Amino acid sequence: MNGSTVYRQSGDWKLRGGPAGLHVFHRNTGLNVLIDEIFVPTALHARAPRQVSIALSNRCDLSCAHCYAPKFRGELRFDSVTQWLAELDAAGTLGVGFGGGEPTLHPDFMELCQYAAHETQLSVSFTTHGHHVDAEMADHLRGSIHFIRVSMDGVGLTYESIRRRSFAQLLVRLKDVGTISRFGVNVVVNEHTLPELDEVARVSADAGACELLLLPQMPLRSVLAASADTLQGLRRWVEGYKGPLKLCINESSAEGFPTCDPLVQEGGLRAYAHIDATGVLKPSSYADTGVQLGDGDVLLALAQLEHDLEENDK
Numbered sequence: 001m002n003g004s005t006v007y008r009q010s011g012d013w014k015l016r017g018g019p020a021g022l023h024v025f026h027r028n029t030g031l032n033v034l035i036d037e038i039f040v041p042t043a044l045h046a047r048a049p050r051q052v053s054i055a056l057s058n059r060c061d062l063s064c065a066h067c068y069a070p071k072f073r074g075e076l077r078f079d080s081v082t083q084w085l086a087e088l089d090a091a092g093t094l095g096v097g098f099g100g101g102e103p104t105l106h107p108d109f110m111e112l113c114q115y116a117a118h119e120t121q122l123s124v125s126f127t128t129h130g131h132h133v134d135a136e137m138a139d140h141l142r143g144s145i146h147f148i149r150v151s152m153d154g155v156g157l158t159y160e161s162i163r164r165r166s167f168a169q170l171l172v173r174l175k176d177v178g179t180i181s182r183f184g185v186n187v188v189v190n191e192h193t194l195p196e197l198d199e200v201a202r203v204s205a206d207a208g209a210c211e212l213l214l215l216p217q218m219p220l221r222s223v224l225a226a227s228a229d230t231l232q233g234l235r236r237w238v239e240g241y242k243g244p245l246k247l248c249i250n251e252s253s254a255e256g257f258p259t260c261d262p263l264v265q266e267g268g269l270r271a272y273a274h275i276d277a278t279g280v281l282k283p284s285s286y287a288d289t290g291v292q293l294g295d296g297d298v299l300l301a302l303a304q305l306e307h308d309l310e311e312n313d314k
């Protein structure tokens with residue numbers, strides 16, 4: 001099979017060559033197929049990360065204690081984001097996830113989603129607290145979004161004590177979310193939310209979610225990391241879960257959990273990168289090391305970041 005055949009693609013299907021073989025991805029269904037019988041020469045490996053998250057804005061109208069979004073002002077320009085998306089798409093990235101802060105507060109949020117869905121072959125997702133997703137926004141986003149992640153830390157009073165928003169109102173918002181695209185629920189796991197995971201999973205499934213992303217709490221000035229007991233309890237819960245939701249966990253917390261990663265050979269910056277709301281490219285949203293992006297220079301910045309990370313490791 002020659003190079004031009006490896007990269008031929010059309011419509012919502014996208015092909016990506018890498019060390020594990022040929023990765024076939026369908027953005028509407030989220031279907032991933034790895035054809036590992038096909039050897040892809042190194043020169044044809046995708047140069048961009050498989051998945052990129054972009055914090056469109058640091059702004060948020062909630063103030064959750066566990067929030068790790070920076071509290072200084074930062075908001076990306078439409079033109080910069082669209083140039084980066086075009087470059088990433090051409091270099092083999094499969095999906096972009098918009099976040100923040102609260103991405104729906106960015107003044108060009110809907111236009112950016114529409115650009116990404118219709119001018120690129122990227123799968124488009126966003127992470128939201130959900131309280132601004134109404135029928136009007138849903139009408140604008142339908143057809144331009146492939147997946148939505150909604151934060152739900154516990155149910156009822158637990159949720160309300162963390163988010164200071166009505167839980168009943170969130171459930172109403174989930175109805176609009178479900179008219180846009182497939183969606184999942186993110187839950188920050190700590191000693192308060194762990195006992196409510198059964199209920200979070202039940203409510204999420206009833207609302208139409210297909211996935212539950214478990215996020216053990218990270219340490220910040222205002223909160224402690226999820227304790228060893230909490231992580232132990234979470235492992236037990238995962239082992240015992242028999243419901244319909246697909247369970248996922250963030251990579252940094254995955255140790256000790258039964259996970260499946262068919263693309264282990266494609267780690268680091270080939271797997272994932274983050275662009276923060278000031279345009280700094282990083283290996284993750286928590287990382288200190290980063291490279292400031294200009295307009296349309298993502299691949300150069302990736303090479304620089306790879307070099308800087310290698311130097312730091314020496």
Ligand code: SF4
Pocket residue numbers: 060061062063064066067068069100101102129151
């Ligand atoms: S909703 Fe998200 S971005 Fe906003 S304060 Fe809470 S955790 Fe932070």
